[in-house]
Amino acid sequence: MIRVAPSVLACDFSRLGEEVEKVEKAGADLLHLDVMDGMFVPNISFGPDVISSIRKKSGLVFDVHLMIEDPGRYIARFAACGADIITIHYESCDNQRQVLEAIKSAGKIPSVSIKPATPAFVLEPLLPYVKMVLVMTVEPGFGGQKFIPDTMESVRTLRSMITAGGYDIDIEVDGGIGKETASTAAEAGANVLVAGSSIFGAPDAERAICEIRESAKKSYTA
Ligand code: DX5
Numbered sequence: 626m627i628r629v630a631p632s633v634l635a636c637d638f639s640r641l642g643e644e645v646e647k648v649e650k651a652g653a654d655l656l657h658l659d660v661m662d663g664m665f666v667p668n669i670s671f672g673p674d675v676i677s678s679i680r681k682k683s684g685l686v687f688d689v690h691l692m693i694e695d696p697g698r699y700i701a702r703f704a705a706c707g708a709d710i711i712t713i714h715y716e717s718c719d720n721q722r723q724v725l726e727a728i729k730s731a732g733k734i735p736s737v738s739i740k741p742a743t744p745a746f747v748l749e750p751l752l753p754y755v756k757m758v759l760v761m762t763v764e765p766g767f768g769g770q771k772f773i774p775d776t777m778e779s780v781r782t783l784r785s786m787i788t789a790g791g792y793d794i795d796i797e798v799d800g801g802i803g804k805e806t807a808s809t810a811a812e813a814g815a816n817v818l819v820a821g822s823s824i825f826g827a828p829d830a831e832r833a834i835c836e837i838r839e840s841a842k843k844s845y846t847a
């Protein structure tokens with residue numbers, strides 16, 4: 626199933642609650658929350674306390690993308706603040722399997738991400754432990770960057786590995802997604818589309834979400 630996940634990184638943080646409500650009413654399927662520690666990526670965003678506050682205002686599925694070093698240290702905190710899906714970066718630790726198992730034990734949905742230059746095959750041994758994989762389609766750290774087409778190779782490789790292994794795993798793409806690139810990514814096999822600037826920067830969020838979903842639907846065959 627195709628799902629659209631607005632990323633709050635592109636919203637007006639002075640009105641965070643209203644912005645979340647806006648995309649919820651506009652038909653968002655998930656809410657994408659980018660956590661950055663200034664170490665794994667050269668930017669700092671927000672942490673569990675902010676997520677906890679918006680949890681009280683929203684019924685959306687919270688898709689928490691951890692761009693932090695050694696994420697195992699914080700799984701209990703993010704599970705407690707109301708995350709539903711927790712994504713860790715393959716490159717951020719050496720104990721990925723253990724951290725993914727900790728996410729599952731906390732009752733949350735485990736997911737793992739790769740940066741654009743990381744080859745997709747590294748994720749093969751982790752597929753039994755995840756429900757989603759996230760292929761970064763820009764370098765993580767900042768919103769508003771340009772989609773990197775070469776990352777579609779990873780999406781295609783992962784879709785083949787998932788099909789061959791008989792797994793039920795979503796493929797999420799994140800960075801530079803709008804209606805055109807949503808179609809490119811869905812054609813390669815992605816079914817969860819994160820979009821920050823193309824939704825929060827649009828005059829009509831509902832229309833932006835619909836356009837991303839519809840163009841992905843047309844191209845998705847996996
Ligand atoms: C980047 C973040 C993205 C970002 C996407 O590190 O992971 O979720 O918010 O923003 P856009 O859609 O503007 O590229």
Ligand code: ZN
Nearest residue numbers: 659690799819
């Ligand atoms: Zn993200």
